[in-house]
Amino acid sequence: xxxxxxxxxxxxxxxxxxxxxxxxxxxxxxxxxxxxxxxxxxxxxxxxxxxxxxxxxxxxxxxxxxxxxxxxxxxxxxxxxxxxxxxxxxxxxxxxxxxxxxxxxxxxxxxxxxxxxxxxxxxxxxxxxxxxxxxxxxxxxxxxxxxxxxxxxxxxxxxxxxxxxxxxxxxxxxxxxxxxxxxxxxxxxxxxxxxxxxxxxxxxxxxxxxxxxxxxxxxxxxxxxxxxxxxxxxxxxxxxxxxxxxxxxxxxxxxxxxxxxxxxxxxxxxxxxxxxxxxxxxxxxxxxxxxxxxxxxxxxxxxxxxxxxxxxxxxxxxxxxxxxxxxxxxxxxxxxxxxxxxxxxxxxxxxxx
Numbered sequence: 001x002x003x004x005x006x007x008x009x010x011x012x013x014x015x016x017x018x019x020x021x022x023x024x025x026x027x028x029x030x031x032x033x034x035x036x037x038x039x040x041x042x043x044x045x046x047x048x049x050x051x052x053x054x055x056x057x058x059x060x061x062x063x064x065x066x067x068x069x070x071x072x073x074x075x076x077x078x079x080x081x082x083x084x085x086x087x088x089x090x091x092x093x094x095x096x097x098x099x100x101x102x103x104x105x106x107x108x109x110x111x112x113x114x115x116x117x118x119x120x121x122x123x124x125x126x127x128x129x130x131x132x133x134x135x136x137x138x139x140x141x142x143x144x145x146x147x148x149x150x151x152x153x154x155x156x157x158x159x160x161x162x163x164x165x166x167x168x169x170x171x172x173x174x175x176x177x178x179x180x181x182x183x184x185x186x187x188x189x190x191x192x193x194x195x196x197x198x199x200x201x202x203x204x205x206x207x208x209x210x211x212x213x214x215x216x217x218x219x220x221x222x223x224x225x226x227x228x229x230x231x232x233x234x235x236x237x238x239x240x241x242x243x244x245x246x247x248x249x250x251x252x253x254x255x256x257x258x259x260x261x262x263x264x265x266x267x268x269x270x271x272x273x274x275x276x277x278x279x280x281x282x283x284x285x286x287x288x289x290x291x292x293x294x295x296x297x298x299x300x301x302x303x304x305x306x307x308x309x310x311x312x313x314x315x316x317x318x319x320x321x322x323x324x325x326x327x328x329x330x331x332x333x334x335x336x337x338x339x340x341x342x343x344x345x346x347x348x349x350x351x352x353x
Contacts, residue, residue, distance in 0.1 A: 018070055018211070019291045021272035025067055026294050028060035030301050030335075031328040033138065035060075038315045038324075042243050051240065052320040057254065058236035062228075064141055065256055065265035068148065068200050069207025075152050076159040076208040089149045092353070093295075097142050099351040100299040102127075104136035107303065138302045144200060151201060159208055167209050174202035179259055182252070199257060203265070210269050224270035231264040289340070295353025296339035297332065304334045 038045060038053035045053075105127060108114045114130070116123045134140050159167070177194035217223065235253040238260075242250035253260050279287065290297070308314065308327060315323045342348040 017272050017275065017277075018073060019288065020275075020277060021066060021269065022070055022294050023287060023291055024268075024272070025063040025070075026297055027328065027332055028063035029138075029298065030305075030331050031056055031325060032060040032063060033302065033305060034315070034328045034331065035320070035324045038320055040249060042249050049315075049320045050243075051236075052324065053315070054239055055232075055236045056324050058232045058239070061235060061254055061256065061261050062265040062268040065200075065203050065261060066207075066268055067141070068144075068203035069210070069265060069269050071145075071148065071152075072204030072207030073211035076156045076204060077212070078156060079160065080153045080156065082153050085153050086149070089152070090146065093142060093146060093149075095350045096295060096299055096353045097139075098131075101131055101135045101139060103303065104139070105130050107306070108135070136302055138298070141298070148200060148204060152204070155201065155204060159205060164213075167205060170197070170205055171202060171209065173197045174205075175259065175262065178202075178257060178262065182258065202257075203262075206262075206266060207269065210266060211273065221271065221274040224267045224274065228264060228267040228271060231260055231267065235260050235264065290336055293336060293339045293343065293352055296342070296351070297335045299353065300338055301331055301335040304331045304338070307334075 035053040035056040038049060039057055042050050105114070109116060114126065116126060134143060158170075162170075173194065174197045177197045180194075181198065238253040239250060242248075242252065252258075255261060305327075308331065313327060313330075315327070317323050318326070339352045343352045
């Protein structure tokens with residue numbers, strides 16, 4: 001029996017917990033980006049302030065991996081017509097991507113971060129280079145998503161026909177390849193080429209597996225919460241330790257495709273899966289609206305954070321332990337409002353995702 005034979009129709013339709021997780025992950029991204037400027041001031045900020053940023057970063061590192069896991073959970077169990085899939089998924093990204101890329105290019109030009117010339121050809125080349133590599137720091141995720149979408153129709157054929165043993169084999173090799181690529185474990189690397197098992201592709205399969213696997217483990221929610229808290233602490237403490245050793249800000253524990261974040265993301269995914277939240281009709285409708293605009297919120301939130309910073313609203317307004325989540329909440333709400341308004345405009349509704 002193939003693993004996917006155990007998936008019922010109700011399993012594929014009951015995605016309320018996935019929608020909740022998507023919103024939590026979106027908010028976590030904003031917290032991460034709110035805290036990051038302080039994190040990079042490890043050598044000039046009071047240690048208690050820096051530790052607040054370190055802890056918030058550790059708690060939210062699951063966000064982008066979980067986004068990819070959600071993509072795997074929602075897409076890999078289906079059979080696709082290649083042309084229709086690419087048109088629907090890749091096509092859906094192109095217009096919002098181009099629009100927001102040009103917004104951030106314009107922003108950087110206005111604030112003289114990049115400079116245009118009198119030569120139209122040179123300016124076109126500047127814009128081209130910006131679009132090729134990413135016009136702002138958070139847009140890397142869109143490039144990642146483009147690449148993953150190209151692979152989904154191929155990967156789904158493997159997943160839909162794989163046994164549970166074969167899925168676990170794939171995930172095991174992915175995890176081993178990840179481990180031995182860590183800077184301090186490269187002594188275990190060999191000439192065996194495992195690069196086909198590296199990268200975010202493993203998160204697609206992991207999300208699919210964890211979404212539909214029915215674990216027969218007592219107190220699974222408690223275990224998942226405990227693992228999440230433990231690895232958040234390991235990531236925060238490990239980063240602080242390296243900073244104390246005078247090695248600067250190390251990304252060893254922060255790496256999104258690294259063993260610490262994989263376990264953190266998997267535990268966050270399982271916490272959401274095993275948490276039952278009963279919402280009223282009005283609350284559910286409001287959150288459903290926010291979930292529909294997650295991509296737009298992601299694309300626009302950096303612009304809102306920059307606006308806050310220009311107005312002097314940053315982690316310094318209060319103790320960072322309070323200011324970081326408060327600013328993140330404000331950024332989430334303003335980004336949501338912006339995308340909601342754009343969605344009501346005839347021409348701009350296509351840029352909201």
